[in-house]
Amino acid sequence: MQIEYSPEVEQALNDGRPVVALESTIISHGFPYPKNVELAKEMEAIIRSEGAVPATIAILNGMVTCGLVEEQLLHLAKSETVMKCSVRDLPVAIAGKCTGATTVASTSYIAHKAGIRVFATGGIGGVHKAEEGGRGFDVSADLLELSRTAVAVVAAGAKSILDLPATLEVLESYSVLVVGFKTDKFPAFHSVSSGLNVPATANTIEELSEIVGAHFQMEVPAGMLICNPVPAKDAMSNEEVDELVAKASKEAVASGIKGAAITPYILGALNRLSEGRTSEVNLSLALNNGRVAAQLATALCAR
Structure with missing residues (x-):
């Protein structure tokens, strides 16, 4: 499975620094805009304040993405056509070049593949x-x-x-x-x-x-x-x-x-x-x- 990393997350993983995975369903399906963006930014800020790097996981235009930059986060938060993706749904989202939000199951799966050991939900x-x-x-x-x-x-x-x-x-x-x-x-x-x-x-x-x-x-x-x-x-x-x-x-x-x-x-x-x-x-x-x-x-x- 191909994973696209944000520069921050990729560098942290290469350096062996602590990284925390975050799901994206809470952004797309948990809270309305702009509350969902505020929550996502607060989550990332708290994780950084404790010395770790946040890695929000989502499917963006069919690409499994680990770590969202602000433009990607806003796209996910504002879009009304975001798939809710468990593990079974990932092939459909990837093949269809869809935008999808990850559940606990799919976030765990992708985090493990990415080498991230801790996930907060x-x-x-x-x-x-x-x-x-x-x-x-x-x-x-x-x-x-x-x-x-x-x-x-x-x-x-x-x-x-x-x-x-x-x-x-x-x-x-x-x-x-x-x-x-x-x-x-x-x-x-x-x-x-x-x-x-x-x-x-x-x-x-x-x-x-x-x-x-x-x-x-x-x-x-x-x-x-x-x-x-x-x-x-x-x-x-x-x-x-x-x-x-x-x-x-x-x-x-x-x-x-x-x-x-x-x-x-x-x-x-x-x-x-x-x-x-x-x-x-x-x-x-x-x-x-x-x-x-x-x-x-x-x-x-x-x-």
Whole structure:
């Protein structure tokens, strides 16, 4: 697979300096313009402030691109015809010379191919609740990609709309190590804790880098999920989120929303029903994950 690198990212990789991968779906499908550009620039600024280089990944006119310059970022943020690309969609986007935004799965895949070991996102996909759209056991490709791509993904757990116990069970079945950063509970995206235990905890970046470094040294083919809860000052209560999710899910079923369309529909409904509160939480946790990912990437390079 041919990858085009920005000069900054290419130089950092050649020099062995810390690089943090970033997805692009949050830009094209997560926030409207110009909020999406503001978020992207804030994410990159936070990563640079911690001594690492940000590498936002996207497909631009059929070219897999690692590290976006401002003109490319604006094109992605403003365009209304951006494909949402998981791994399975990459050949179609590349062959069709399309512009596509990468998900957690495809960003992990491309980051691994590019030699980037740490990836910051908001929250991963997971197992959908059976009642959503009546489809039963619907599992995100994010979980499968975590099982076969050796990248450390820093996230605020899985999205609140998912079946979190089932998501953890699938991660365990796929041999994906889940590590809580300064927590022994699995975060619930908008909320600090789901109440579910995680199998391992690291209380400092040094402890975390020891675990992640050992994982890479063992050449385990699977990735790792680093669970970094949303800052408590910005978090929503579980009860508040559950009530909003129930309303949004009911709307989705009534509207006949199914499959891959469920997640973006419900997230949009949550933002509307909460009068923008969930988007503010999403922004806070994304920036927090970028900070921790940069610290982890820097610590790994120092080992």
